[in-house]
Amino acid sequence: MLAPMQPEMKLSLVNRFRALRETRFGAFVPVLLALAAIWLYFGLVLPLYDVATGVESEFRTVFLSPRNIYNLFMQSAVIAALAVGITVVLLLGDIDLSAAATAGVCAALLGVLVLSGIPGWLACLIVMAVGIVMGTVQGLLVAYVGIPSFVVTLAGLLGYQGLMQKILPTGNLNVDDPFVRGFARVLIPDLWGLALGVVCVGAFAYIVLRKQSQRRKLGLEQDSPLALWGSVVAFGAIVLAVILTLNAYRSLPLLLVLLVAITALLGWITTSTPFGRSLFAVGGNAESARRVGFKVQRIRAAAFGIVGLMAAIAGIFGASRYGSVSYTAFAGGSLLLEAIGAAVIGGTSLFGGRGSVWNAILGALVIGSLGNGLDLTGASAADKLMVSGAILLLAVAIDALSRADAGWR
Amino acid sequence: MATNFGLAGQSAPPAHLAVRGVHKSFGGVHALRGVDFEVARGEVMALVGDNGAGKSTLMKVLAGAYAADKGEFLLDGRHVSISNPNDAAALGIQIVYQDLALCENLDVAANLSLGTELVKPWRFLPRILRPLDDLQMEVKARAAIDKLEVRTLQSVRAKVGGLSGGQRQAIAIARAVGAESSVVMLDEPTAALGVAQTRQVLEVVKRLRETNHAIIYISHNMRDIFEVSDRISVLRHGVNVATWRTGDTNPDEIVVAMTRGLNDARADAA
Numbered sequence A: 001m002l003a004p005m006q007p008e009m010k011l012s013l014v015n016r017f018r019a020l021r022e023t024r025f026g027a028f029v030p031v032l033l034a035l036a037a038i039w040l041y042f043g044l045v046l047p048l049y050d051v052a053t054g055v056e057s058e059f060r061t062v063f064l065s066p067r068n069i070y071n072l073f074m075q076s077a078v079i080a081a082l083a084v085g086i087t088v089v090l091l092l093g094d095i096d097l098s099a100a101a102t103a104g105v106c107a108a109l110l111g112v113l114v115l116s117g118i119p120g121w122l123a124c125l126i127v128m129a130v131g132i133v134m135g136t137v138q139g140l141l142v143a144y145v146g147i148p149s150f151v152v153t154l155a156g157l158l159g160y161q162g163l164m165q166k167i168l169p170t171g172n173l174n175v176d177d178p179f180v181r182g183f184a185r186v187l188i189p190d191l192w193g194l195a196l197g198v199v200c201v202g203a204f205a206y207i208v209l210r211k212q213s214q215r216r217k218l219g220l221e222q223d224s225p226l227a228l229w230g231s232v233v234a235f236g237a238i239v240l241a242v243i244l245t246l247n248a249y250r251s252l253p254l255l256l257v258l259l260v261a262i263t264a265l266l267g268w269i270t271t272s273t274p275f276g277r278s279l280f281a282v283g284g285n286a287e288s289a290r291r292v293g294f295k296v297q298r299i300r301a302a303a304f305g306i307v308g309l310m311a312a313i314a315g316i317f318g319a320s321r322y323g324s325v326s327y328t329a330f331a332g333g334s335l336l337l338e339a340i341g342a343a344v345i346g347g348t349s350l351f352g353g354r355g356s357v358w359n360a361i362l363g364a365l366v367i368g369s370l371g372n373g374l375d376l377t378g379a380s381a382a383d384k385l386m387v388s389g390a391i392l393l394l395a396v397a398i399d400a401l402s403r404a405d406a407g408w409r
Numbered sequence B: 001m002a003t004n005f006g007l008a009g010q011s012a013p014p015a016h017l018a019v020r021g022v023h024k025s026f027g028g029v030h031a032l033r034g035v036d037f038e039v040a041r042g043e044v045m046a047l048v049g050d051n052g053a054g055k056s057t058l059m060k061v062l063a064g065a066y067a068a069d070k071g072e073f074l075l076d077g078r079h080v081s082i083s084n085p086n087d088a089a090a091l092g093i094q095i096v097y098q099d100l101a102l103c104e105n106l107d108v109a110a111n112l113s114l115g116t117e118l119v120k121p122w123r124f125l126p127r128i129l130r131p132l133d134d135l136q137m138e139v140k141a142r143a144a145i146d147k148l149e150v151r152t153l154q155s156v157r158a159k160v161g162g163l164s165g166g167q168r169q170a171i172a173i174a175r176a177v178g179a180e181s182s183v184v185m186l187d188e189p190t191a192a193l194g195v196a197q198t199r200q201v202l203e204v205v206k207r208l209r210e211t212n213h214a215i216i217y218i219s220h221n222m223r224d225i226f227e228v229s230d231r232i233s234v235l236r237h238g239v240n241v242a243t244w245r246t247g248d249t250n251p252d253e254i255v256v257a258m259t260r261g262l263n264d265a266r267a268d269a270a
């Protein structure tokens, strides 16, 4: 026989952990655990501690209230949109430091355009095109000129920050356009939201089960029924819990529906098309991808174009949610690091070749929950920075450890 | 005793793939300096030479991974051009790289179809955005693995990063054979393998000969070469030394030709 039976499995903790992350849904486990831990801490442990020490007379969880969850999701949405985009270049093993500045330029431009009387929908389309161009230009420099993405996008970060200041000399602009504000304001009626959730869960179950029956017909190995039904039940529980919680405060906001729809589309493109396959191939072994005939340069340029588009969308979402565009909320603030942190905390590798856009959403929730929870406990900005730094470091350490060839180097 | 040298000895079978006068430089390094080479169908042509002789470079030129600076390419006597991997693949030329060139982050099935992914016929989308047909790719992978009798591989959905060296070699060979190919090039396929695994690879090579492939086999191991090859071509410092029919020569002669070239060897014999 060509090789020994089965790769030898040294079942050390690290190896087990690696094996877990290699499975399809296993990649979600670490970030979901992190999220659960944070929610437990802020939602249960802290309030109980307050009751025990007599700070509060009765148990009250502000953090897990529907109102706070609603705000938490909306706060995380802009980070999430950006993190989803950044994930695409991280898959290649590249990075985009200019994404938040791109979002800022796009938001500022959006504000100026609607102020000058251009209809909101047209302004959004223009801004999305501008975002694509801003990303693609950097991608072309990375792919065809061969400058490392770190350098190109660092230059982009500075340049676009300057550009945003030029567009917004005052550093602030209100956005009142009803179309733009609509993304954050329009709520899906409770029943419709619930119906949408049920349809999504049904579609998920249908796809999973149909795949299983096709596998049976083709004589291919099958997933264990436990894993199959487990994923359906987990997906259903999460979707319905989220919708019911949001309904309990207001309703499902259009913004979140759009975010999930866009992420689903990008998730499909990155995992289920030749283009997506090429992203993973380039990130895993660029030389190999080149040898089998993938157009590596075009793929790079396109990936940066996608980040640009997602940055523009993040800019639109931000303008819609805040009702204003400010320099500090985008280009000059912590948005970039939060978005990269979200992608990495979600489990996308900085070394390329591993990750998913869905994980970016979960990572954004982790970042958002930390900020929100610390705010509620009255932590200072200094505390927040330090905790965020520690969490990011932890995530990157986990990433490095779960690389198959990580060793003592 | 290099009696029967010269590129296409009198009784050589008609060449399937032939190249003439191939040059390739990397900056200052002139890796190939006018190399002639050929291989026939149903034949295992061994390509040997010292480290740095240019064997891998010649293979990569044939596979379109490097564009030759100069040189003619003939397939069944017809002039063809090979300037990128797609050209080579379209001509049925497949290579198993020394470094295997597998994507460790992808599973076996994905690696076997890399670059030639099967997609569903959604014609309204550009090919690059059509849905992958992963189930058919798994079926294809299963068939390719079974053909090579890699019984140890449990699942074509296992990530390549977690497999053993022998399994990776088998996957790399399966990838080359799985595609529509008439020429299969193997670059030191047994270098990292143990005795039993080497045997298996040699069996696979013989099976490829039976299926009328033209096989180019690079190796340093004289035992393997004399067991599996029909002809042996020696390369030294990027130039041809000579080509022998395996039955007409012996390991000592080949080693001398590899290390000292033919003129020196003759001078020695004289």
Ligand SMILES: Nc1ncnc2c1ncn2[C@@H]1O[C@H](COP(=O)(O)OP(=O)(O)O)[C@@H](O)[C@H]1O
Pocket (backbone or CB within 6 Å): B026, B029, B030, B031, B049, B050, B051, B052, B053, B054, B055, B056, B057, B058
């Ligand atoms: N990508 C490359 N860049 C620069 N030099 C190279 C490259 N590939 C091979 N070479 C050089 O070309 C020569 C031939 O190398 P190679 O074909 O790998 O030899 P072999 O496979 O026979 O050991 C060597 O001197 C090597 O250093």
Ligand SMILES: [Mg+2]
Pocket (backbone or CB within 6 Å): B055, B056, B098
């Ligand atoms: Mg070599």
